[in-house]
Amino acid sequence: MSEPSLSMDKPALIRALQRVLPERLIIHEDEALRPYECDGLSAYRQVPLLVVLPENSEQVQQVMQCCHQRGVPVVARGAATGLSGGALPLADGVLMSLAKLNKILDIDPLNRTARVQPGVRNLAISQAVEAQGLYYAPDPSSQIACTIGGNVAENSGGVHCLKYGLTVHNVLELKVVTASGELVVFGAAALDAPGYDLLALMIGSEGMLGIVVEVLVKLLPTPQRAQVLLAAFDDVSKAANAVGDVIAAGVIPAGLEMMDGMAIRAAEDFVHAGYPVDAEAMLLCELDGANDEVSAQLAKVRQQLLDSGATEVRTAKNEEERALFWKGRKSAFPAVGRISPDYYCMDGTVPRKRLAEVLLETSRLSEHFQLPVANVFHAGDGNLHPLILYDANKPGELKRAEDLGAAILELCVKVGGTITGEHGVGHEKIHQMCVQFSAAELTQFHAVKHAFDPLGLLNPGKAIPQPRRCSEYKSLGSETLTPPSARGV
Amino acid sequence: MGVSIANHDSSAALVQTIAEAAEKGRALQMTGSGSKAFYGRQATGDPIEVSPHCGVINYEPRELVIKVRAGTPMSQLEALLASEGQMLPFEPPHFGPNATLGGTIASGLSGPRRPYAGSARDFVLGTTLINGLGQRLRFGGEVMKNVAGYDLSRLMVGAMGTLGLLLDVSMKVLPLPEIECTLVQELSEAKAILLMNQLAGMALPLSAASYDGLKLYLRLSGSEPGVTAARSQLGGDLLEEDNAFWQKIREHQHSFFNTDKPLWRLSIAPAAPPLALPGKQLIDWGGAQRWLISDQIPAATVQQAAEAQGGHAQLFRGGDRLGVVNQPLSADLMLIHQQLKQAFDPKGILNPGRLYPEF
Numbered sequence: 001m002s003e004p005s006l007s008m009d010k011p012a013l014i015r016a017l018q019r020v021l022p023e024r025l026i027i028h029e030d031e032a033l034r035p036y037e038c039d040g041l042s043a044y045r046q047v048p049l050l051v052v053l054p055e056n057s058e059q060v061q062q063v064m065q066c067c068h069q070r071g072v073p074v075v076a077r078g079a080a081t082g083l084s085g086g087a088l089p090l091a092d093g094v095l096m097s098l099a100k101l102n103k104i105l106d107i108d109p110l111n112r113t114a115r116v117q118p119g120v121r122n123l124a125i126s127q128a129v130e131a132q133g134l135y136y137a138p139d140p141s142s143q144i145a146c147t148i149g150g151n152v153a154e155n156s157g158g159v160h161c162l163k164y165g166l167t168v169h170n171v172l173e174l175k176v177v178t179a180s181g182e183l184v185v186f187g188a189a190a191l192d193a194p195g196y197d198l199l200a201l202m203i204g205s206e207g208m209l210g211i212v213v214e215v216l217v218k219l220l221p222t223p224q225r226a227q228v229l230l231a232a233f234d235d236v237s238k239a240a241n242a243v244g245d246v247i248a249a250g251v252i253p254a255g256l257e258m259m260d261g262m263a264i265r266a267a268e269d270f271v272h273a274g275y276p277v278d279a280e281a282m283l284l285c286e287l288d289g290a291n292d293e294v295s296a297q298l299a300k301v302r303q304q305l306l307d308s309g310a311t312e313v314r315t316a317k318n319e320e321e322r323a324l325f326w327k328g329r330k331s332a333f334p335a336v337g338r339i340s341p342d343y344y345c346m347d348g349t350v351p352r353k354r355l356a357e358v359l360l361e362t363s364r365l366s367e368h369f370q371l372p373v374a375n376v377f378h379a380g381d382g383n384l385h386p387l388i389l390y391d392a393n394k395p396g397e398l399k400r401a402e403d404l405g406a407a408i409l410e411l412c413v414k415v416g417g418t419i420t421g422e423h424g425v426g427h428e429k430i431h432q433m434c435v436q437f438s439a440a441e442l443t444q445f446h447a448v449k450h451a452f453d454p455l456g457l458l459n460p461g462k463a464i465p466q467p468r469r470c471s472e473y474k475s476l477g478s479e480t481l482t483p484p485s486a487r488g489v
Numbered sequence: 490m491g492v493s494i495a496n497h498d499s500s501a502a503l504v505q506t507i508a509e510a511a512e513k514g515r516a517l518q519m520t521g522s523g524s525k526a527f528y529g530r531q532a533t534g535d536p537i538e539v540s541p542h543c544g545v546i547n548y549e550p551r552e553l554v555i556k557v558r559a560g561t562p563m564s565q566l567e568a569l570l571a572s573e574g575q576m577l578p579f580e581p582p583h584f585g586p587n588a589t590l591g592g593t594i595a596s597g598l599s600g601p602r603r604p605y606a607g608s609a610r611d612f613v614l615g616t617t618l619i620n621g622l623g624q625r626l627r628f629g630g631e632v633m634k635n636v637a638g639y640d641l642s643r644l645m646v647g648a649m650g651t652l653g654l655l656l657d658v659s660m661k662v663l664p665l666p667e668i669e670c671t672l673v674q675e676l677s678e679a680k681a682i683l684l685m686n687q688l689a690g691m692a693l694p695l696s697a698a699s700y701d702g703l704k705l706y707l708r709l710s711g712s713e714p715g716v717t718a719a720r721s722q723l724g725g726d727l728l729e730e731d732n733a734f735w736q737k738i739r740e741h742q743h744s745f746f747n748t749d750k751p752l753w754r755l756s757i758a759p760a761a762p763p764l765a766l767p768g769k770q771l772i773d774w775g776g777a778q779r780w781l782i783s784d785q786i787p788a789a790t791v792q793q794a795a796e797a798q799g800g801h802a803q804l805f806r807g808g809d810r811l812g813v814v815n816q817p818l819s820a821d822l823m824l825i826h827q828q829l830k831q832a833f834d835p836k837g838i839l840n841p842g843r844l845y846p847e848f
Contacts, residue, residue, distance in 0.1 A: 108760075109690060110683075110686045110687070110690070110760040111686065111758050111759055111760045112686075112689060112690050112759075132690070133690065133691065133692075134690060154636060155636045155640070157634055161633065161634060162633065165607065165611065166634065168611075168640070168643070169607060169611050178821070178825075182821050184819070184821045184822060184825070185819075185822075188756070188799055188800050188801065189757075189758040189798075189799025189800065190756040190757045190758055190777060190795075190798075190799055190800030190801065191603065191604060191608065191756060191759075191774060191777045191778070192597075192608065192647070192756050193756075193800075193801060194801045194803065194815045194816040194818065195815065195818055195822065195826055195844065195845070196644060196647070196648055196652075196826055196829060196844075197597075197610055197643055197644055197646055197647055197648075198644075198822075198825065200610055200640050200643035200644060200646075201639060201640055201641070201643070201644045203640065204636045204639070204640050205639055205640075209639075219690075221689070221690050221691050221692045221693075222692060223692050224692045244551045244552075247551060247553065248550070248551040250574065250664045252663065252664065289692070289694070289711070289712070289715050290692065290693075290694070290714065290715040290718045290719065291718070292714030292715065292717070292718050293694075293711065293712045293714045293715035293718070295714070296712060296713075296714050297712070349632040349633065349634045349635060350632065351549075351552055351554075351631060351632060352551070352552055353549065353551065353552060378634075380633075381632075381633040381634050382632055382633060382634075383632075383633070383634045416630070416631060416632070417630065417632050418630050418632055418634075418635040418636075418637045419637050420635070420636050420637050421632070421633075421634035421635060421636065422634050422636060423636070424636050425636070425637055425638070429637075433637060433638065436637055436638075437637075437638060438626075438627075440624045440625075440626055441626045441627065441628065441638075444620065444624075444626055444641070444832070444833070445638050445639055445641075447831075447832035447833070448639050448641065448829065448832050449639075450828075450832065451825065451828035451829045451831065451832045452825065452828070463638070464638060464639075
C-alpha cells in the first residue's frame with residue numbers, strides 16, 4: 001500500500017475538518033484508526049490517514065468541500081462487509097464512515113416506498129415494513145449487517161435476484177453528494193426521471209462517482225406463501241444442469257441456490273439444517289406466490305428435479321424447517337470459515353448452461369493450485385461463489401489463493417461471463433478487468449469517472465484499472481498466472 | 490422456430506461513418522424506421538441508417554437471454570420470443586409497424602406492464618455501442634448479474650442516442666404468463682387511484698392498472714391457480730377481448746389518444762391524488778403515469794404539477810418539437826449531463842439537441 005504523500009499536511013487537514021465537524025466525529029489517533037484498516041476482504045489492509053463519521057448530509061457535503069479544496073482523496077464505507085476491498089482505505093486519504101446516517105426517514109405504504117439513510121441495515125428495512133405486509137427484496141447473505149448505502153455502491157443481489165432483481169431494480173431515487181460537495185438527486189419518487197439514467201449509473205459504481213446520503217427504496221408485497229424444495233444429487237454436473245431444466249420448464253423460482261458436497265457438510269456441521277451430508281451437490285429452490293399457485297409449481301418442480309437426476313427431493317415440512325434450510329445456506333460462508341484458517345470468496349457469473357463445465361474446470365484448477373475450493377452460490381443467476389480455502393500463515397498460500405481466484409475469474413470471462421456478479425471489482429479484481437475489457441472500454445470508464453469527479457478524489461484506484469497497467473498485467477499473466485488447465489476451455 | 494428474421498451485420502460501415510463524422514465534426518441523426526421521430530426534440534444532422542444492421546445474434550430460451558442487433562424489427566423479435574413462449578416483460582410500445590429494437594431501447598419506453606414487471610432499462614443486460622469517436626465498445630454482457638465496471642449499458646436506455654449508437658442489445662426475457670384476464674369496474678378517479686395502489690401492495694398477480702376517466706381496468710397475469718384465486722378475491726366484470734384493450738393503451742390507439750392537441754406525459758408518485766389540470770387525462774402504470782391532453786396549458790404549469798407529486802412532465806407528442814420537451818434539469822444535473830455527453834461524444838455529433846437543447 002502507498003505511503004502518505006509528503007505534501008499531505010495531516011495536522012492542517014484535521015484543523016480544517018474540525019471547523020466543519022465536532023471533534024468526536026474525527027478519528028486520527030493511530031490505535032483508533034486500526035479497526036478501519038480493511039473491509040470484509042481482510043487479506044488487504046491499510047490504515048487510513050484519518051476517519052470521519054458524519055451524522056448528516058450537510059456534514060458529508062462539508063467534509064467533501066474541505067477535501068476537494070485540498071485535493072484529499074475520500075473512501076466511503078458502510079458496514080464494511082464488502083468482499084472485494086472496495087472500502088480499503090488509502091494511506092493519504094480520508095475514510096468516511098456513513099454508519100451514523102442510520103435512520104429510516106419515512107415509510108409510505110401506499111406508494112410502497114421507504115426513504116432511508118445509507119447506514120440503515122438491509123434487513124432493518126424489511127423488518128420496519130413487515131407489519132404493512134411489505135418487504136425490501138434484495139437480500140445479500142450479509143443482510144443482517146450490510147447497509148443499504150453499500151448495497152447501492154455494489155448493486156448487491158442476494159438469493160432472490162432471479163425473480164425480484166438486484167439493487168438497481170429496487171431503488172427509485174438517490175440523494176448524492178458529489179466530489180465537489182454539491183447535493184444532487186438521481187431518480188425520483190416516480191418510476192423514471194428526465195434525462196440520462198444517472199440512477200442506474202450510480203448503482204454499482206463502487207463509491208467512485210458520488211457519496212450516497214439518502215435512498216428511496218421500492219417495497220414489494222410479501223408473497224402469500226413461500227415454500228422451499230431441497231434436492232440432493234450424487235453428481236455436481238447433474239445438479240448444475242437441473243438448474244437450467246427448472247427454468248426451461250417455465251418456472252421462475254424466487255431463489256435457486258446450489259451447494260457442493262464440501263459446502264453441504266460444512267454448513268450441516270455448523271447449523272444442523274438436516275442437509276444430505278452424503279450428497280455431492282444440493283439445490284435449494286424457493287417458490288412463492290398465491291397458495292394454489294405455489295402448490296402447482298411445487299409439484300412441477302419436484303418432478304423436474306427428479307427427471308434431472310435428483311436422488312432425493314424434500315419439501316420443507318413447515319415454516320421452521322424452511323427457515324432452517326435457508327439458515328444453512330446463508331451461513332455457508334462462516335461455516336466454511338470454521339474448517340479452514342482463511343477463505344477467499346470469488347464472485348464470477350457465467351451463462352447457466354456453462355455451470356457444469358465451469359464447476360468441473362474449477363475443481364481441476366483447485367487440484368492444480370493444491371487448494372480446496374467449496375462452492376455455494378446463486379445457481380439460478382449463474383453467479384458462482386467459489387470459496388478458496390487457504391492458510392495465510394503458510395508462506396505462499398495467500399498468493400496461490402489469489403492466483404487460483406484469478407484463474408477462476410478468467411475462466412468465467414472465457415465462457416461468456418463476468419468477473420463479478422455482485423461483490424464489485426474493488427481493489428481485488430482490478431487486474432481481471434483487463435481481461436474483460438479493452439483499452440478503449442477502460443478509457444471510456446475513466447471518461448465517465450472524470451465527468452463526475454474530475455480531480456479523481458472519490459475512491460481512486462479502485463474498480464477501473466489504467467489501460468497502461470493492463471498491458472503490464474497481460475504480459476505477465478500469459479507467462480505465470482494462467483495455468484495450463486485454464487487454457488482452451 | 491418458424492419466425493424468420495433477416496440477418497445482416499453492417500457495424501463496420503456504421504463505425505466508419507461515425508469515425509469520419511467525428512473527424513469532420515459533422516452531426517449525425519440516427520434513424521431506424523422513423524416510428525419515434527415524433528418523440529423527443531427534433532434532432533439535426535445527416536441521417537445515419539441503423540435498420541440495415543439487424544438480426545438475432547444469440548437466443549437460447551433456457552438462458553432467458555436474447556442478444557439482438559439494433560435494426561431488428563420489434564414485431565419480428567416479439568414473434569420469435571412468443572414462438573418460444575417468452576416475451577419482453579416491459580411491453581414496449583412500437584408506435585409504428587416497423588419499429589426497431591434500437592429505437593425502443595434508445596427512447597426507453599415501456600408499456601402497461603412496467604410498474605409490475607420493470608422497465609426497458611431493467612431488462613437490459615449488455616450493449617455494444619459506437620461512441621462519438623467511432624469506437625466500438627461493449628459493456629455488460631449476457632449474464633443476469635454483472636457489476637464489472639460502471640453500468641454503461643443501462644445508461645444508454647432513454648439517452649436518445651446522444652451518448653452512442655447502439656449496435657446490439659442483450660436483454661433478459663421471461664416466460665409468457667399462462668393466462669391473463671382483465672377486470673373492470675366503474676369508480677371515481679380518486680377511488681380508482683387509491684384502489685390501484687392498495688392492490689399493488691397486496692400479494693396479487695397484477696400486471697396492469699389503468700383508468701380512463703370512468704372505469705378502472707385491472708389486468709391479472711400468471712399461473713392459472715394464481716390468477717383464478719386473485720379474480721375471485723377482486724370481483725368486477727371480466728373484460729372481453731382484453732388483449733386488444735391493452736394493445737390500444739400500449740400503442741396509443743385508444744380513442745383517448747385520438748387528437749391533434751399536445752399530449753403530455755406526467756411521471757409521478759403512483760398514489761398521487763387526481764391532478765387538477767385543464768384538459769382530459771388517462772391514468773396508466775397504476776397511477777404512476779398520467780397522460781394529459783391539453784392545448785391551453787403552459788409547460789411550466791404541467792411541470793410544476795408533476796414536480797409537486799415527486800415526478801416530472803414531458804411533452805410526449807405534438808406541440809413545438811424545438812422548444813421545451815423534457816422537464817428542465819437543475820444546474821448541477823445539467824452540468825453532469827453535459828460532462829457525460831463530453832465523455833462519450835466530445836465532438837457533439839450524435840443526435841445533438843434530441844434530448845435537451847444544451848447538448
